[in-house]
Amino acid sequence: MDPYQLSVLRELGDHGSVAATARALGISPSAVSQSLAVLQRKFKAPLTQKRGRTVELTDAGQALAVAAIAVSEAITRAEATVDEFVGGVDRVVRVSAFHSAAVTFFPELAALEQSEGFPVVECVDEDVERVSFPALTASYDIVIGHRMSHTPPWPRDRLAVLSLLREPMDVAMHASHELAGRSVLRPSDLVETTWISTHTGFSPADTLDAVAAAAGHPMRVVHRINDFSTTAAMVSKGGHLALLPRHTVHIPAAENVVLRPLEGLQTVRHVDMLIRPERVVHRAVAVVIDALRRIAQSHVHEPTGRNISV
Template identity: 30%
Template sequence: MNPWRLRLLSQLDTLGTVRAVAQAANLSPSSVSQQLAVLETETRTQLLERSGRRVRLTSAGLILARRARAILDHMDSVEAELRGFGEEPVGLVRLGAFQSAIHTMAVPAVTRLAAVHPHLDVELLQLEPHESLPALRGGDVDIIITTTDFDELPLGPDLDLVPLATDPVVLVVPPEHPVATRGVVDLAAYADEPWSFDIPQSYMANLAQRLCRQAGFEPRVVCRFSNYMMALQHVEAGLSITLLPGLAVGDRYRVTTRELATPITRSITAAIRRGAPARAAVHVVLDALRHPSDLPLPPSDKITRDQPGSGDRTAPARDEDG
């Protein structure tokens, strides 16, 4: 269906006569009638019927005319949103992300954006999935990095999603642990080990407990930490083993990771509110999260990357998401 013809049909419903539609569209009445006839052919439906010397909409025509209004309004909003991509990004964008995504995804993107768009300000907030979704829906943030696997607060049709990455869940053990020399691991073999868990009811705590129970045992939890740095230090000291997302395991820690025999991955996505006003600043941050390597490195980045410990991927902050 041609949008222009749909607009003519919608105007006929509003203005009442073909002559009025012709005047509004700067066309002749015969041209309007011809275009509406073509629309009838396209839809294979009778949209108009004669009533004396005038034409009026049939029931099907009336339904299509009013649906057309919504379709055309949506097209206008999409066009406005696409035009926003070409504007200069300025102003504040609030980006919420869970702990392991901050230093691995958000910080690199924001650092490179600062070198390209000096009038763009990005405020980073650590928000776990159970916090970030309500914050986004409530307008407290503009973009979030979350996971589609957080069942407690499902992503709905009110959000637009931009896939970013997949992240495996791995077993983390001290480097001298017997598992360190193996390939993939079966959790059932570690039923008697001391376990480090995230805080209760968090994403990672719930996932780790579920995986252990599926393997046939109740884990012996000897400690619970609200951030990955402490959990990794505990494992490094040989006091426990743990399950963590791969993004959380920084290079500075002397630990070994092993893939699970039954692979578990989480899907990481960026999300924005559907129908929010189109802003070039929001779109450029989304693009930077999707393709961080497309942005130039800032002058100081090479120095930072060459320093010892620059491979650390763990943020020393509160975590509840996994």
């Protein structure tokens, strides 16, 4: 089998359409279709099927796409073995992250680029819905994504998943809010409050839905904002509440925003690195992975100025 044809099949599985696969590979849609047709002739079982106007992988195609990962990993490992003889970091490492993670990690990565033996890093912010993070690994060496504890896990059959942070989502409010005097909050305490949340499909909007279910009462969302710094600034000016991550959002003490932990349901945000398995073996990628872990660890503390009660 031709490794390139296998890679086309794999990209189709990750991107979900011939057009998106063509864009990812930088080739024409007809070239994608031709590669798939040549690969199909080697197998009796159908690898793809049409669903409406799109083409998707069959179960056999999915199985072959997963096997293609091992092929690509073996080839890349062989290349990386040779790279070790020349230091192995002479390549650009592309890293994507959602907004609050970008603020946390990108400035320190940029500073590390000045260090001897550290690879060139290209940082790109990609704030997408949770389900869209895995597909970004087709375009980036390292994708920093996030999901809540109650949401489905990442697809580990296709990805290497490396943990960066496990951080609670706390209830943020102005210090003068009537709930600020409580050390811990329960979902039932939040009935009749007003909220600033993210757009649907982005955390913590799904967490707020879980809070509402636990409270047995819908939460009234008055603003939809994905940027946590903007949310914190708005919380500081009014009586609205928000769910904010404890470690990775900088809230100036002057804003008088306090955080209170929430009991009664899982509110932990998983911040993970999603990487195609074959890319983990690159020396340059491994160096950046280690750096991101060190940066993450430096943020795991109780920040001053937030008055967190635990």
